Amino acid sequence: MRKLIDKLHSERILSKDEFVTLLDGFDSEDAQYLFSKSRAVADKIFGNRIYMRGLIEFTNYCKNDCYYCGIRKSNLCADRYRLGKDEILSCCAKGYELGFRTFVLQGGEDPWYTDDKLIDIISTIRNAYPDCAITLSIGEKTYEQYLEYYKAGANRFLLRHETADAEHYSRLHPQGLSAENRKRCLYDLKKIGYQVGAGFMVGSPYQTTENIADDLLFIKELMPHMIGIGPFIPHKDTPFAEFPEGKLELCLFLIGILRLMIPNALIPATTALGTIHANGRELGILAGANVVMPNLSPVRVRKKYSLYDNKICTGEEAAECVNCLQNRMKKINYELVIDRGDFKPLQEN
Ligand code: 5AD
Ligand code: FES
Numbered sequence: 001m002r003k004l005i006d007k008l009h010s011e012r013i014l015s016k017d018e019f020v021t022l023l024d025g026f027d028s029e030d031a032q033y034l035f036s037k038s039r040a041v042a043d044k045i046f047g048n049r050i051y052m053r054g055l056i057e058f059t060n061y062c063k064n065d066c067y068y069c070g071i072r073k074s075n076l077c078a079d080r081y082r083l084g085k086d087e088i089l090s091c092c093a094k095g096y097e098l099g100f101r102t103f104v105l106q107g108g109e110d111p112w113y114t115d116d117k118l119i120d121i122i123s124t125i126r127n128a129y130p131d132c133a134i135t136l137s138i139g140e141k142t143y144e145q146y147l148e149y150y151k152a153g154a155n156r157f158l159l160r161h162e163t164a165d166a167e168h169y170s171r172l173h174p175q176g177l178s179a180e181n182r183k184r185c186l187y188d189l190k191k192i193g194y195q196v197g198a199g200f201m202v203g204s205p206y207q208t209t210e211n212i213a214d215d216l217l218f219i220k221e222l223m224p225h226m227i228g229i230g231p232f233i234p235h236k237d238t239p240f241a242e243f244p245e246g247k248l249e250l251c252l253f254l255i256g257i258l259r260l261m262i263p264n265a266l267i268p269a270t271t272a273l274g275t276i277h278a279n280g281r282e283l284g285i286l287a288g289a290n291v292v293m294p295n296l297s298p299v300r301v302r303k304k305y306s307l308y309d310n311k312i313c314t315g316e317e318a319a320e321c322v323n324c325l326q327n328r329m330k331k332i333n334y335e336l337v338i339d340r341g342d343f344k345p346l347q348e349n
Pocket of ligand 1: 068230231234308
């Protein structure tokens, strides 16, 4: 295992078989060995600086029906909401005061937000906050739509590929959604000039070690600027309610692997990681993550944006989460910084 970790460190890639061997065979000492390297790589590039992104969950309506997701259209128990333009802008205002320089507009795939409405919202934020990055996380669109949002002032786009394997993809999603289109979107976004975030859930139903190895190889091929991974967590009102949640150790190990694969990637310690373990996000940072994404949505809608059960931070004001996270980071000798935290090309020496 150590040999494979050393090889990954120097070559930034392994073969599929080698990834499978490593993922199936590592123990907790191997993990510590990996983390000492992945953390050193992150520290060398980012120091002890952790970037924060303000997440604005602006709609929980969704036309899709992904089997894992709590806001899927067939979940009739979901209490639906939309934020209007003014509410979104007041989230940005509050966020800016708290030091956020990246706003992430995330939502279900909600056709109520037509391209005209989206472009109006994006350009208004762009004009009001010229020094901030605008990140969209609004699902699958056409090349032309992505281009319009980009021209309106959006800079980044988060779209997890979910799983690179077409067959596994079809077990997580109803007909009509495909791994192929998902990947097409990611390549389109990159071509347009967005900083792009891909990623997947760890421990999603039917996921095999080979699937994870393929996810890693897909990520290496795409070379995204950001990589979001977190544990699958069941939601009680979905078809996957009875599946077990993803394992903390595997999530952390994968963060370490991804840091060695793409040293300068922006990798969040996700809310889902913080949900399955009280110190999940800190452990994520110590495994090589360098981003946190506190919630800027109004508290009244927080509980409603429920992709999975027991999500943390649904009762706290944004300011409380920033304080809480700053303290958590300080305890492990890191600090939250006021910075857009853009992707920077590697300065190889
Ligand atoms: N558990 C964990 N993550 C989930 N997501 C959706 N549903 C769940 C769940 N039940 C993730 C997906 C999606 C992102 C916004 O949230 O990977 O891309
Ligand atoms: Fe939200 Fe700790 S980060 S309460």
